[in-house]
Amino acid sequence: MMNFEEIIYEKKNGIARVAINRPQKFNACTSLTLLELNQALTDAWVDNSVGVVVFTGAGEKAFCTGGDQSIREAGGYAGTIAALPVEVGWQTVSNLIRTIPKPVIARVNGYAIGGGHVFQVVCDLSIAAESAKLGQAGPKVGSFDPGYGTGDLVRCVGLKKAKEIWYMCRLYTAREALDMGLVNAVVPFEKLDEEVDKWCAELLEKSPTALKMLKYAFHAETDGVAGITHLGVGGLSMFYGTEESMEGRNAFMEKRKPDYDKYRK
Numbered sequence: 137m138m139n140f141e142e143i144i145y146e147k148k149n150g151i152a153r154v155a156i157n158r159p160q161k162f163n164a165c166t167s168l169t170l171l172e173l174n175q176a177l178t179d180a181w182v183d184n185s186v187g188v189v190v191f192t193g194a195g196e197k198a199f200c201t202g203g204d205q206s207i208r209e210a211g212g213y214a215g216t217i218a219a220l221p222v223e224v225g226w227q228t229v230s231n232l233i234r235t236i237p238k239p240v241i242a243r244v245n246g247y248a249i250g251g252g253h254v255f256q257v258v259c260d261l262s263i264a265a266e267s268a269k270l271g272q273a274g275p276k277v278g279s280f281d282p283g284y285g286t287g288d289l290v291r292c293v294g295l296k297k298a299k300e301i302w303y304m305c306r307l308y309t310a311r312e313a314l315d316m317g318l319v320n321a322v323v324p325f326e327k328l329d330e331e332v333d334k335w336c337a338e339l340l341e342k343s344p345t346a347l348k349m350l351k352y353a354f355h356a357e358t359d360g361v362a363g364i365t366h367l368g369v370g371g372l373s374m375f376y377g378t379e380e381s382m383e384g385r386n387a388f389m390e391k392r393k394p395d396y397d398k399y400r401k
């Protein structure tokens with residue numbers, strides 16, 4: 137059992153649910169929130185009983201509104217722990233969402249702004265409540281995301297629209313987000329959990345290995361060596377389960393030469 141202060145983490149029936157739990161702050165993140173998100177997502181990664189992850193915010197108002205501006209300092213977002221360096225806090229959460237070898241669904245229950253919007257962009261799939269509003273705020277509050285928050289956004293909505301979203305800092309309705317390819321589905325707030333559960337159930341019926349390799353394949357081209365590494369290591373983890381791979385290990389342990397002849401195809 138993992139104890140968290142600023143997130144809620146639950147696992148049931150193959151689904152891990154991660155919710156930022158700071159509704160009074162519209163689920164804006166501190167460094168502790170980011171650290172806890174890292175821990176929960178890592179647990180969901182290694183737990184073989186988990187097939188799909190749902191990422192969301194507590195309450196009805198906000199999914200996540202990015203960094204908590206009230207505790208922002210030169211080094212990052214402090215709070216009850218010292219500020220994690222900016223490049224560690226946000227990027228590691230986005231990185232995990234993108235590389236955890238299972239589909240991550242953003243349950244966009246309300247405002248998804250700034251870093252919160254980046255989180256929904258990097259999730260594999262996004263299901264939004266009709267009441268949700270989405271957009272960037274960086275240039276308004278003196279911040280920007282030069283990584284996935286721009287790169288992946290371009291791949292969702294195209295270059296011109298991505299520039300509009302970042303430069304103008306406008307808020308878009310869930311329907312507008314659907315029209316521009318930012319989210320996959322929009323439902324009334326009361327139907328949000330039912331819809332998310334439906335998508336989870338469909339995903340849990342699919343081959344986990346096929347989903348894992350697809351997820352890595354979708355990022356292989358844009359992520360350079362890191363992308364190729366994920367795709368390749370996904371292949372390696374399957375190879376580890378073969379007799380051919382075990383022959384190498386067994387030969388080493390038995391102090392003999394490996395005999396790979398029968399595996400040559």
Ligand SMILES: CC(C)(COP(=O)(O)OP(=O)(O)OC[C@H]1O[C@@H](n2cnc3c(N)ncnc32)[C@H](O)[C@@H]1OP(=O)(O)O)[C@@H](O)C(=O)NCCC(=O)NCCSC(=O)c1cc(O)c2ccccc2c1O
Pocket residue numbers: 160161162164201202203204205206222223226227247249250251252254273274277279280281285
């Ligand atoms: C979300 C809003 C549009 C809602 O507006 P509304 O008028 O409905 O409500 P309020 O403005 O009164 O907000 C209610 C309540 O919540 C508090 N709050 C909301 N968001 C935040 C926040 N981010 N930080 C702190 N507090 C927040 C607000 O103060 C109110 O509390 P009261 O006590 O006063 O009642 C609107 O709230 C809004 O625009 N929020 C700010 C959004 C924002 O600027 N986000 C930060 C952008 S920067 C960022 O997140 C970020 C992203 C990255 O990808 C990074 C990557 C790498 C490094 C750094 C990154 C980074 O900093």
